[in-house]
Amino acid sequence: MIFIFICIGITLIYVVLIANFSLGFDRIKTFELSQHKPITRFSIIIPFRNEEKMLPTLLESILNLTYPKDYFEIIFVDDDSDDTSVQMLNSTLINNGTSPIDFKIVKNIKSSNSPKKDAISLAISQAKYDWIVTTDADGILPKYWLDSFDAFIQKQEPDFIAAPITYANSQGFLQNFQLSDVLSLQGATIGGFGIKRPFLCNGANLAYKKELFKTLNGFQGNSEIASGDDVFLLEKATEQSSNKVHYLKCQGAVVSTFALTSWSDLIEQRVRWAAKSSAYKNWFGKLVGLIVLSQNALLVSCVLLAAIGIMKPLHLLIIFLIKFCIDFLLIYKAANFFNQKHHLKYYFLSSFLYPFFSVLVTFLAVFKGFKWKDRSYKK
Known part of the structure; x- marks a missing residue:
């Protein structure tokens, strides 16, 4: 009986949380891009390490940007690549056949346990313009990307902007499983902004004032944590001035990347994402993580208890259906x-697997290190 009350309590709290994210998602109105005169100049920062396979797609999207070429620069930061990435950047951007692009490639200088944070900090120290935009070397930039940021900056006058990301061309169950996960994360991200509790963002699509970065002392305080260049900066920016922290919910600003192609790579990536959560200072972010983990762990426990006859299968089914429905509401909105x-056809099967996947990732994040860009990290 006590266990049933625990099940009801955890599930009720989870439903309230996801329902609030769903309401918050709708409160962030979609930003419609209209004709306007660009005024903002951007310094785009792209760290990379051995990305020769992904760079052609990124470079093609850069060449297709509609924003005036003399209004932005791109700083590529080479983190010890030993492939042809540097040569590819030079040959493609110098001989692009269109108007010249202001870019440079700098060598990363490691000063912490986080090469990516080192790369961003180095690039910001050399940036010419007041607005910093970060993205990843495996991304695809929409042609109105900078136009969307500029229009939003002119209208809202923010200091920090989180923007949307998703997976492109997801094929088969594995990639669509990842897409469902990312859609839920994006739904929670937007929902968090909508209820004025921002706790997530993604460095693949992030913009902020250079002066804000300096005022916040950059990544000081979390530079020894390998990842988290995005969320930790969001926490500091929100604490500094929450009314200047915004989400750009604009389809013209969506950066796409590609889902991973193996379960081992996916688990490694998610372990890396989970490993940084213990260092979060945002109490709401920690609470969300605890609630979500509790609900997933509850379902795994119920499956085991039902399998050995301690719990009625009907009770397990009810808990699963409640979670299934409330999750679907948020994922559908995203x-x-x-x-x-059209990718939601994979949601039903993904929802069965996800609780086990989530618990496994959390366990590995607590007791195991992870690899990132061929480097090993310990907790």
Whole structure:
């Protein structure tokens, strides 16, 4: 009986949380891009390490940007690549056949346990313009990307902007499982901003004032944590001035990347994401993580208890259906925004697997290190 009350309590709290994210998602109105005169100049920062396979797609999207070429620069930061990435950047951007792009490639200088944070800090120290935009070397930039940021900056006058990301061309169950996960994360991200509790963002699509970065002392305080260049900066920016921290919910600003192609790579990536959560200072972010983990662990426990006859299968089914429905509400809203509703056919099967996947990732994040860009990190 006590266990049943625990099940009811955890599930009720989870439903309230996800329902609030769903309401918050709708409160962030979609930003419609209209004709305007660009005024903002951007310094785009792209750290990379051995990305020769992904760079052609990124470079093609850079060449297709509609924003005036003399209004932005790109700083590529080479983190010890030993492939042809540097040569590819030079040959493609110098001989692009269109108007010249202001870019440079700098060698990363490691001064912490986080090469990516070192790369961003180094690039910001050399940036010419007041607005910093970060993205990843495996991303695809939409052609109105900078136009969207500029229009939003002119209208809202923010200091920090989080923007949307998703997976492109997801094929098969593994990649669509990842897409469902990312859609849920994006739904929670937007929902968090909507209820004025921002706790997530993604460094693949992030913009902030250079002066804000300096005022916040950059990544000081979390530079020894390998990842988290995005969320930790969001926490500091929100604490500094929450009314200047915004989410750009604009389809013209969606940066895409590609889902991973193996379960081992996926688990490694998610372990890396989870490993940084213990260092979060945002109490709401920690609470969300605890609630989500508790609900997933509860379902795994219920499956085991039902298998050995201690729990009635009907009770397990009810808990699963409640979670299934409330999760679907948020994921559907995100899929609708990203024009990816046709991928929801994989949601039913993904929802069975996800609790086990989540618990496994959490366990590995607590007791095991992870690899990132061929480097090993310990907790």
